[in-house]
Amino acid sequence: MRRLLPLCISLAVFMHFSLPPGNVGQAAGPPPQTSKQDWSKAATLVREKIDAEIESLQALYQHLHANPELAFEEFKTSARMAKELTALGFQVTGNIGGLGVVGVLKNGAGPTILVRTDMDALPVTEKTGLPYASKLRTRDKEGNDVGVMHACGHDMHMTCWVGAARVLTQLKDRWQGTLVFIAQPAEEVGGGARRMLEDGLFKRFPRPDFCLALHCDSKTPHGHVAYNEGLLLANVDTIDITVRGKGGHGSAPHTTIDPIVLAARIILDLQTIVSREVDPTDAAVVTVGSIHGGTKHNIIPAEVKLQLTVRTLKDSVRKHVLEAIVRLAKAAAEGARAPEPTVRIEVDDFTPAVFNNAELAKKTTGVFRQVLGEGKVHNIGPIMGGEDFGRYGREGVPIFLYFLGTMKPEQVKAAKEGGPPLPSLHSDFYYPEMTPSIRSGVLMMSLAVLNLAGKD
Numbered sequence: 120m121r122r123l124l125p126l127c128i129s130l131a132v133f134m135h136f137s138l139p140p141g142n143v144g145q146a147a148g149p150p151p152q153t154s155k156q157d158w159s160k161a162a163t164l165v166r167e168k169i170d171a172e173i174e175s176l177q178a179l180y181q182h183l184h185a186n187p188e189l190a191f192e193e194f195k196t197s198a199r200m201a202k203e204l205t206a207l208g209f210q211v212t213g214n215i216g217g218l219g220v221v222g223v224l225k226n227g228a229g230p231t232i233l234v235r236t237d238m239d240a241l242p243v244t245e246k247t248g249l250p251y252a253s254k255l256r257t258r259d260k261e262g263n264d265v266g267v268m269h270a271c272g273h274d275m276h277m278t279c280w281v282g283a284a285r286v287l288t289q290l291k292d293r294w295q296g297t298l299v300f301i302a303q304p305a306e307e308v309g310g311g312a313r314r315m316l317e318d319g320l321f322k323r324f325p326r327p328d329f330c331l332a333l334h335c336d337s338k339t340p341h342g343h344v345a346y347n348e349g350l351l352l353a354n355v356d357t358i359d360i361t362v363r364g365k366g367g368h369g370s371a372p373h374t375t376i377d378p379i380v381l382a383a384r385i386i387l388d389l390q391t392i393v394s395r396e397v398d399p400t401d402a403a404v405v406t407v408g409s410i411h412g413g414t415k416h417n418i419i420p421a422e423v424k425l426q427l428t429v430r431t432l433k434d435s436v437r438k439h440v441l442e443a444i445v446r447l448a449k450a451a452a453e454g455a456r457a458p459e460p461t462v463r464i465e466v467d468d469f470t471p472a473v474f475n476n477a478e479l480a481k482k483t484t485g486v487f488r489q490v491l492g493e494g495k496v497h498n499i500g501p502i503m504g505g506e507d508f509g510r511y512g513r514e515g516v517p518i519f520l521y522f523l524g525t526m527k528p529e530q531v532k533a534a535k536e537g538g539p540p541l542p543s544l545h546s547d548f549y550y551p552e553m554t555p556s557i558r559s560g561v562l563m564m565s566l567a568v569l570n571l572a573g574k575d
């Protein structure tokens with residue numbers, strides 16, 4: 120179970136973790152050199168290996184897609200990932216930070232490269248209509264009966280990760296160094312990377328010189344890649360507010376303190392944080408994603424619960440926004456003569472911003488540009504999504520996370536021209552185009568590793 124901690128403690132934890140923006144992920148590791156090598160031959164070789172593996176990878180993807188598991192419950196999925204790496208000769212250790220899997224493959228002197236996949240699915244009922252769609256149901260942490268779906272594409276991440284491991288073991292004569300392939304649990308709820316690190320990921324196993332990961336993108340055509348040098352994804356905080364009042368009969372509001380009216384006021388007050396308190400040139404989001412209170416038309420309840428997600432790019436803005444939420448909630452309650460509301464931040468859920476190492480991003484996308492073509496590698500700005508891959512960078516290791524295009528090109532084109540909008544990640548309709556996404560995902564990750572550890 121995830122712990123709930125009062126705001127004061129979580130802010131102290133935050134202060135401990137925070138690093139000045141700009142330093143994050145920029146430390147250590149030899150500076151990568153920009154590649155002048157011709158990558159067409161290596162790409163052809165990798166494509167040949169993918170051709171030989173594609174049927175097996177399609178079957179793996181369909182199996183994973185049809186059998187999703189929620190965060191912290193990735194029992195079968197982690198066992199499968201461990202089995203895949205063991206079959207390739209990796210030295211595999213399970214149960215790192217819960218259900219995390221670490222596979223190490225040593226191949227002479229050279230850099231240590233960590234390649235990460237995540238494994239967890241979401242409490243979403245799939246509506247894609249795919250023949251291999253998930254039909255599974257389970258209980259979420261509140262005990263509700265929910266569908267389970269790989270709506271964030273982590274099944275594709277795992278398939279590309281296994282594919283790259285297979286290709287790289289077959290091409291051992293083309294690179295030198297150590298591979299650390301990790302399958303991380305619980306990305307969606309933010310606890311997986313932190314737990315693996317706390318369990319000694321960088322101490323019990325070779326400390327990486329570079330960390331690589333990909334994430335599916337539902338806005339980019341397959342065969343394309345999107346990325347940013349530097350800041351890519353936001354700080355993400357999850358907050359629960361319990362607004363308290365005094366219950367009573369709906370016909371006698373003067374005998375009560377109505378927490379529904381108070382909650383409505385707090386929600387509107389929270390909108391002034393970004394619009395009135397944060398510098399307009401700094402990005403921030405405060406979203407109230409859930410409000411629950413009351414049972415019946417004519418009963419004023421005693422409490423209302425709000426669930427918030429907060430996104431920020433700078434640590435200083437994060438600190439300000441979190442403090443402002445507490446201040447405004449308390450002030451509104453005081454104005455309404457209500458008891459003090461409880462504001463709790465789930466420390467386990469915090470995911471720090473993903474800050475891509477600029478040199479590593481340049482070096483890796485240099486190869487992508489050669490192989491995919493200049494027009495298919497897009498340098499985008501930071502976006503307000505979140506990913507706990509950022510935690511590996513906060514340990515001082517250069518990291519690079521890029522987005523793998525997964526959509527039909529004609530679908531993306533139609534959406535741009537005002538046609539049907541594309542589903543977002545986490546949508547019950549989202550799915551990657553299987554075969555082309557596997558092909559380009561395995562190709563790009565294999566080349567990214569060869570680029571860092573390849574023999575000249």
Ligand SMILES: [Zn+2]
Binds near residue numbers: 271307544545
């Ligand atoms: Zn997700």
Ligand SMILES: [Zn+2]
Binds near residue numbers: 271
């Ligand atoms: Zn995801």
